[in-house]
Amino acid sequence: MYDCPHCSTKSIGTWRKVSATxxxxxxxxxxxxxSFVSGWSNFATVLAAEVFLWGSIVFAIFLGSFYGLLALPVGMAVISILLAQLFPLIPANDFVLETRRKIVRRTWGFAVLAALALLIYGLSTHSAG
Ligand SMILES: [Zn+2]
Known part of the structure; x- marks a missing residue:
């Protein structure tokens, strides 16, 4: 567990820490x-996941055993512990949270508009045909 940057309580798990954006x-x-970590930590996590996914498949073929696939969870566990040590948690301020809210709102607005457009398109082709 890692310290919360706001109250210094050990409340953030390793995986939650490295995957916090x-x-x-x-x-x-x-x-x-x-709170969240630097984008570099997220980038490294995604990169490591990709490397270990393919690496474990190659390793399993090389060993001729499905046990080789265990390299993925083991590798990810090691990498996330390393990354959690490397990158500190950044306290999310109001600017970050407000930006996030705006993006979420915009995404939902877009999803609703897309659904409406599909519905109108579907109704118009239905009535025409
Ligand atoms: Zn806290």
Whole structure:
């Protein structure tokens, strides 16, 4: 567990820490405030996941055993512990949270518009045909 940057309580798990982004921040169980890590940590996590996914498949073929696939969870566990040590949690301020809210709102607005457009398109082709 890692310290919350707001209240210094050990409330953030390793995986939650390395996967915390401004769009999906880690929420402290003690104070309820949001925090995230540098984008480089997220990038490295995605890259490591990709490498270990293919690496474990190659390893399993090389060993001729499905046990080779265990390299994926083991590798990811090691990488996430390393990354969690490397990158500190950044407390999410109001600017970050407000930006996130705007993006979420815009995404939903777009989804609703797309659904409406599909519905109108579907109704118009239905009535014409
Ligand atoms: Zn906290």
């Amino acid at each position: 401004p769009f999906s921040p880690a929420i402290c169980g003690n104070c309820g405030k949001a």
